[in-house]
Amino acid sequence: MPENLSQPTSQPLLQSRKLERTFQMGDATIRVLGGVDLHVNQGEFVAIEGRSGSGKSTLLHVMGLLDKPTSGTVTFDGESLYDLPPRRRAQIRNESFGFVFQFYHLLPELNVLENTMLASMVKWSWLGFRKKSAGVREDAKKLLDTLGMSHRLTHRPSQLSGGERQRVAIARALMNKPRVLFADEPTGNLDFDTGLQIMSVLNRLHREEGQTIVMVTHDRTIAKQADRILVLDRGLIAQNQ
Amino acid sequence: MYKPLLIFRYLRKRRIAWVSLVAVMLCTAMVLIVLSVMGGWQRMFKESFRALTGDVVVFRGSMQGFEGYEEMAREIKKLPGVEAVTSVVTSPGLVKIGNIEDYVQVMGLLTETPAGSNLDPVDRVMRFRDSLGRQFKELPDKSTAKENASFALLPDVPYEMYVSERLAPAARNYPGMIVASGVVGIRRDKDGKTNVPAGLYTARARLTVVPNDSNQPQSEIRLSPQTYWLVDYSRTQAPQHDMKNVYVPIARLQRDLGMQASSDGVDAARITELHIKTRAGVNPLDVRDQAEVIVRDISGEVAGFGALRVETWEQRQSIFLSAIEKERVLITFLFSLISLVAVFLIFCIFYMIVVEKTRDIGIIKSVGATGWGVAQIFLGYGTIIGVVGGGMGLGLGWVIVHNINLIHTLMGKILGVQIWSAETYGFDIIPNRLDTTEALIIYAVAIVSATLGAIIPAVRAAWLNPVEALRFE
Numbered sequence A: 001m002p003e004n005l006s007q008p009t010s011q012p013l014l015q016s017r018k019l020e021r022t023f024q025m026g027d028a029t030i031r032v033l034g035g036v037d038l039h040v041n042q043g044e045f046v047a048i049e050g051r052s053g054s055g056k057s058t059l060l061h062v063m064g065l066l067d068k069p070t071s072g073t074v075t076f077d078g079e080s081l082y083d084l085p086p087r088r089r090a091q092i093r094n095e096s097f098g099f100v101f102q103f104y105h106l107l108p109e110l111n112v113l114e115n116t117m118l119a120s121m122v123k124w125s126w127l128g129f130r131k132k133s134a135g136v137r138e139d140a141k142k143l144l145d146t147l148g149m150s151h152r153l154t155h156r157p158s159q160l161s162g163g164e165r166q167r168v169a170i171a172r173a174l175m176n177k178p179r180v181l182f183a184d185e186p187t188g189n190l191d192f193d194t195g196l197q198i199m200s201v202l203n204r205l206h207r208e209e210g211q212t213i214v215m216v217t218h219d220r221t222i223a224k225q226a227d228r229i230l231v232l233d234r235g236l237i238a239q240n241q
Numbered sequence B: 001m002y003k004p005l006l007i008f009r010y011l012r013k014r015r016i017a018w019v020s021l022v023a024v025m026l027c028t029a030m031v032l033i034v035l036s037v038m039g040g041w042q043r044m045f046k047e048s049f050r051a052l053t054g055d056v057v058v059f060r061g062s063m064q065g066f067e068g069y070e071e072m073a074r075e076i077k078k079l080p081g082v083e084a085v086t087s088v089v090t091s092p093g094l095v096k097i098g099n100i101e102d103y104v105q106v107m108g109l110l111t112e113t114p115a116g117s118n119l120d121p122v123d124r125v126m127r128f129r130d131s132l133g134r135q136f137k138e139l140p141d142k143s144t145a146k147e148n149a150s151f152a153l154l155p156d157v158p159y160e161m162y163v164s165e166r167l168a169p170a171a172r173n174y175p176g177m178i179v180a181s182g183v184v185g186i187r188r189d190k191d192g193k194t195n196v197p198a199g200l201y202t203a204r205a206r207l208t209v210v211p212n213d214s215n216q217p218q219s220e221i222r223l224s225p226q227t228y229w230l231v232d233y234s235r236t237q238a239p240q241h242d243m244k245n246v247y248v249p250i251a252r253l254q255r256d257l258g259m260q261a262s263s264d265g266v267d268a269a270r271i272t273e274l275h276i277k278t279r280a281g282v283n284p285l286d287v288r289d290q291a292e293v294i295v296r297d298i299s300g301e302v303a304g305f306g307a308l309r310v311e312t313w314e315q316r317q318s319i320f321l322s323a324i325e326k327e328r329v330l331i332t333f334l335f336s337l338i339s340l341v342a343v344f345l346i347f348c349i350f351y352m353i354v355v356e357k358t359r360d361i362g363i364i365k366s367v368g369a370t371g372w373g374v375a376q377i378f379l380g381y382g383t384i385i386g387v388v389g390g391g392m393g394l395g396l397g398w399v400i401v402h403n404i405n406l407i408h409t410l411m412g413k414i415l416g417v418q419i420w421s422a423e424t425y426g427f428d429i430i431p432n433r434l435d436t437t438e439a440l441i442i443y444a445v446a447i448v449s450a451t452l453g454a455i456i457p458a459v460r461a462a463w464l465n466p467v468e469a470l471r472f473e
Helices: A002-006 A056-063 A086-095 A112-123 A126-146 A162-174 A192-209 B002-013 B015-052 B069-076 B133-137 B168-173 B250-257 B284-299 B318-356 B358-366 B371-402 B404-414 B436-463 B466-471
Strands: A014-025 A028-040 A045-050 A071-076 A097-100 A180-184 A212-217 A228-233 A236-240 B056-059 B082-097 B100-109 B176-180 B204-209 B226-234 B245-249 B273-278 B309-312
Touching (some): A014 A056, A028 A071, A028 A236, A045 A056, A045 A192, A056 A180, A086 A097, A086 B358, A097 A162, A112 A126, A112 B002, A112 B358, A162 A180, B002 B015, B015 B318, B015 B371, B015 B436, B056 B284, B069 B082, B082 B250, B100 B204, B100 B250, B133 B226, B204 B250, B226 B245, B245 B250, B273 B284, B284 B309, B318 B358, B318 B371, B358 B371, B358 B466, B371 B436
Parallel strands (some): A045 A212, A045 A228, A180 A212
Antiparallel strands (some): A014 A028, A014 A071, B056 B273, B056 B309, B082 B100, B082 B204, B082 B273, B176 B245, B204 B226
């Protein structure tokens, strides 16, 4: 059975069981996820590969608390995520998860430094942030420096190239030191060389800092850089390599 | 922390929000200006009554008047809440000044207390003196004005020169008359100047009243016009007084009307109204109740048709005052509707902004913001627009209200437009006083309205699914 292809070998950090997601389109019900069981271990780099429409982005969104499953469970660090109240789910999204999207999704009104600090600003109240402001600012600058963006701190997203925007998006995702970094086609909107640069950033994070990464891609060469590849086909995991 | 930052950035970068800011500003200014002008007019209209009324009035709805007023005044003045009491006689009359001959309302006023009388001069009860031109309004230093209005002839006018030789010896025996501004055509021009007709204080008036002695058969009533010198004009700013009134010494009017005490002591003197001034902080209704007991006791009359009545000035003018109150309610209603339009405008603009910022909402939620947190951004945004726009509206309204007469004059000169008509509103100056409490209420309503306008868009933003928001195009 395809579901059995992703049985955990030890206590997983993130796990889904019989995860289903359907969408209603008029009278028709479209089943995007057909009962996915998967696990991600601490420090693992997992790539979810599949063709367009296979449900890989939906799987990432449901695992990352951006969307709700129709049925099934997602467990993170022993907690069943969708049994938690919305406020706690938002807190996990803020403190334990980080997202990198294909289209960067930076706020156009904020500059590079402010976009990077966004997750920290959400984490802290106005008063709390004022107390920690200097430290947060310093952390954000360091992060941007490691990503080669220290010369662009006050620039707006519209003044950056695609690769630069994606590096800022990665910096924002890493700002609160997430336990899981979700990347949805992080190179999908970039040229080949820039895509390689972004992948080298992700690889370095995984290798040097033990960052757990769940990445969605349709590109086999990109997927091969992960520790494990899960191939999704028509809403089910077809291969676990 | 992200909320104030995003509110501030959206305010700076989203120019469309400035439209709602301007809408709130204009709406606030408009409501403030209209309520200040109309409210001020209503206040002035109400105040204008006070020039010729006490707080409580004893009267009979008949020209016949009533006796015993000295005794009533003596007893009423013993009441702790009463400050002063004065008498008034009113009667219709016919006045002829130069070539003008017109029907007028004649008011006999007491300007000096006769020896042994319990009555006070009119200005201890009303604000008649403040309505006078020569004796008050035209004085360069108003602190030099005398305490009470006066019918005394003018010392610097050679009255003898303005009458025929035959009448010259008696010229200074004519009493003084104060005439309402409208009777002799005194008005303010566009520049705010009062044009007093030349020769006003050397003009004579012939006043005819009908004696109302009930003992005399009507066929035997003889009309004898009396001559007066015009010594001043009055502008109370109450149209009902300023268009048709003339004021004469009460004793003279009593005599002409046959209301003076008879020499044989059989008939007592009569007046038509007794006006009572209450002390500060005293409820006129309480004084009214106490005075009524005294009046009933002295007159021996019981309440009923044709009997003496005791009413507060507001009760007496209730027809006028209720009309004004209804107008105020109507204005408030109309401006509530206008405010609803502003709320709807803010709602539309904010809805547009939320739609435009849908993807941003997805991003903010993806980094852990709660739905309530996102809603707070838009609610805060609306509130700030209310605070800033309302504040700017207050400023704009204040500037316009304070300079409204200048603006009106300039509009008249440059554009030939005259919106405020002294004939319509009874006042030639547009009210330009801002009521602080009213302004603060309007400001609060502006803030609440702007926040209300943002509620639905904020709720929509809060409910947005992050994934749908991120995919929004």
